């Protein structure tokens with residue numbers, strides 16, 4: 057009996073340790089045990105919640121063309137940076153919920169126009185490695201707060217180098233033509249729109265898209281996505297991210 061219960065206990069310990077490895081039960085901001093982000097660290101995600109829309113911090117008036125508006129929740133540092141890092145590189149997908157809710161709050165407060173949320177797709181290799189696409193999860197959580205539906209319209213058309221390895225000019229070249237429409241006839245509304253077979257244009261015609269991504273750096277990735285959507289008939293493209301890097 058002792059042997060069996062000993063084995064049972066050991067198996068339970070191993071099981072819970074594996075669970076701990078899979079989902080670190082600590083706050084990404086302060087390492088305190090408990091939620092993915094504790095109550096003390098959560099407010100860091102709303103660093104700009106009370107800023108009026110379009111208020112530039114640091115670099116004035118630098119909305120990357122052809123986007124009409126770019127919004128973000130907080131600077132890319134401290135708690136926000138650690139939470140994004142854990143979501144992207146440590147497999148803790150739980151963090152997409154608080155990060156996405158912050159995106160939804162910021163967009164509900166500062167967004168002008170916009171009818172659908174379109175996540176910026178990660179590369180298929182990274183999605184395979186992580187088991188999820190972090191921008192898609194962020195968009196889903198944001199949708200529940202701001203009320204706009206999520207439409208995963210874009211995909212990568214070729215592999216790109218990780219943007220953080222490149223300077224500003226190289227980043228633009230790296231992502232040029234890196235995106236395309238995922239399903240030319242995806243249902244994106246408005247309701248009742250019926251495209252001709254193979255024609256994306258009627259589906260995107262008159263639709264104001266809001267791109268969703270994790271971090272905004274130079275904006276070259278967002279601009280590359282916006283060009284695809286505008287070429288296929290979108291009325292306008294805005295963007296909202298968790299963080300902005302300076």
Ligand SMILES: [Zn+2]
Pocket residue numbers: 083084085086087088093094095096097098
């Ligand atoms: Zn904390």
